[in-house]
Amino acid sequence: MQNMFLEIIDSAISYQYNEPMRFFEAIGTWLLGFVETFLDFCAYNLLVIRTIFSSRPKGHRSSLQVLFKQVLFTGYDALPVVAFIALAIGAISIIQSLTYLPRIGAGGFLGEVLVTGIIRELGPLITAFFVVGRSGTAVTTEIGNMVVHHEIEALESMGVDPIRYLVLPRIFGFSAALVSLNIYFDVFAILGGFLVSKFIIVTSLGTFMARIMEVLLLSDVVLSLVKGIIFGICTALICTFRGFSVRGTAIEVPQQTTKAVLNAISAMFLADGLIALIYYL
Amino acid sequence: MDLINEIENTIETRENIVEIRNIYHSFGANTLLKKASLNIPRGRHVMITGLSGSGKTTLIKIIAGLIEPDQGEVHIEGVNISKVSRSKLFEMRKHMSFMFQSGALLNNLSVFDNIALPLNYHMNLPEKEIEERVITALDQFGMADIRESMPGHLSMAQRKLVGVARALIVEPSILFIDEPIGVMDAIIREQMVTSLNTMRDNPNVTLVTVTHNIDYIKQHSDYIAILHEGRIFAFGTRDEILKSRDPVLQRIMAIIVDETEMLAESVLGLMTGKEDAEL
Numbered sequence: 379m380q381n382m383f384l385e386i387i388d389s390a391i392s393y394q395y396n397e398p399m400r401f402f403e404a405i406g407t408w409l410l411g412f413v414e415t416f417l418d419f420c421a422y423n424l425l426v427i428r429t430i431f432s433s434r435p436k437g438h439r440s441s442l443q444v445l446f447k448q449v450l451f452t453g454y455d456a457l458p459v460v461a462f463i464a465l466a467i468g469a470i471s472i473i474q475s476l477t478y479l480p481r482i483g484a485g486g487f488l489g490e491v492l493v494t495g496i497i498r499e500l501g502p503l504i505t506a507f508f509v510v511g512r513s514g515t516a517v518t519t520e521i522g523n524m525v526v527h528h529e530i531e532a533l534e535s536m537g538v539d540p541i542r543y544l545v546l547p548r549i550f551g552f553s554a555a556l557v558s559l560n561i562y563f564d565v566f567a568i569l570g571g572f573l574v575s576k577f578i579i580v581t582s583l584g585t586f587m588a589r590i591m592e593v594l595l596l597s598d599v600v601l602s603l604v605k606g607i608i609f610g611i612c613t614a615l616i617c618t619f620r621g622f623s624v625r626g627t628a629i630e631v632p633q634q635t636t637k638a639v640l641n642a643i644s645a646m647f648l649a650d651g652l653i654a655l656i657y658y659l
Numbered sequence: 660m661d662l663i664n665e666i667e668n669t670i671e672t673r674e675n676i677v678e679i680r681n682i683y684h685s686f687g688a689n690t691l692l693k694k695a696s697l698n699i700p701r702g703r704h705v706m707i708t709g710l711s712g713s714g715k716t717t718l719i720k721i722i723a724g725l726i727e728p729d730q731g732e733v734h735i736e737g738v739n740i741s742k743v744s745r746s747k748l749f750e751m752r753k754h755m756s757f758m759f760q761s762g763a764l765l766n767n768l769s770v771f772d773n774i775a776l777p778l779n780y781h782m783n784l785p786e787k788e789i790e791e792r793v794i795t796a797l798d799q800f801g802m803a804d805i806r807e808s809m810p811g812h813l814s815m816a817q818r819k820l821v822g823v824a825r826a827l828i829v830e831p832s833i834l835f836i837d838e839p840i841g842v843m844d845a846i847i848r849e850q851m852v853t854s855l856n857t858m859r860d861n862p863n864v865t866l867v868t869v870t871h872n873i874d875y876i877k878q879h880s881d882y883i884a885i886l887h888e889g890r891i892f893a894f895g896t897r898d899e900i901l902k903s904r905d906p907v908l909q910r911i912m913a914i915i916v917d918e919t920e921m922l923a924e925s926v927l928g929l930m931t932g933k934e935d936a937e938l
Binding site for chain 2: 425428432433435439440441443520523524527528529531532533534535536537538539543
């Protein structure tokens, strides 16, 4: 979304001194392009849904291999970095909270900060951003290169449905990996928060966990996991769609990868906002 | 003699396995195919040839259903492939194979996994059986030692051979081949030709080849289709086309021969250059 606005501003700067009408032409061109891409994406999603409910080929070992590799790459291989980020975020949140909350007489809300801020909001978003940056880009690049090297055509010629073979394992793989990473992130963020509070306000693990459990509701955990599933589906759909949008030249691959990241992050914020609206209203 | 005539007649009156009707296709402003029509007889080796850039590869991809034409119809086994559902088309493709000019191997899979992919996807075979079939295919092409190699580490000729092995492992009834004889040494070329001739000898298999190599056409085709100015300019048996006195056809064939020789010279030049560099 951000680069779309930049494109408009760019067009405006280029054209406004020449011909005012061309400014509107640029906006019209961008708008038509946006609508076309959006409609293509909707059609792509329908195709994916139809493939999910269509009859499966006899052997599905090949798709399971892709699913397994995706979970391994997106989930398992990402554990050390996610643990590090979670520890840091948990620690930073508690340091900031311990600094500012007592000033406004809210020193007792440390548990709420961790539960609301991290488990419910930051955890799913940060893990999703991480997965978009690490695995989403890899998927777009991989599929884009497969288009360029005629590998998608090769799959089709063998009667292998690229949606079933490449996209469905990614949807399930990303969702499973994000749900697992969310849990993992929450655990390490709480651990990071505890380590800081242990040194600053000398609290025991029992007291700290008791406070967390006091404010943690089952709905918070469910919400966090549901977000993981939704973000996983969004990431997989957008990143694979952008990969398939490559038309045949290698130069399009990085362009589509950039668009995939921007679109996926925008979609994530949009989805998060909608979920928050539904949850709180 | 009567029996021979009868057999010949039976063969000549066989139903067509593929029929293409009035195909139009453009890339941007460049119209490649204009009202191209062709019937491909069952169980025969049909070679499509034409000048460089005449749209041979586009045509074979349209016939195989990999590119949707702007206009026109492709019927395979009597089924209009532009009218069938996506899943039905994938189902039909289980019985077809396509050999790409570049091999088009999946770069993230090993040679073994590339060849096993169609079996793994379409058939619920035990892993042991799949392994045996893939190993047999690899042995047939003398590639047992590269089974765990990744495509990126193979030469172009090896990639093409793996592509052939992958195409043949499903025992297709129609095999589409895009330029089978390209940049490869004599031994690999011989392996390739032998495998394709084995397929050609099987009356249940139809081969559709796009090639520019006039020697290959002369030796191994049953029928020849000449693609010129966007349409099938001539179609007939090998003798009909090669012995034709039509001046335009003769001129086209002469240009194709020239292009084949030029290509051979440039390949030879490339290989000599490579040898010099290695020395």
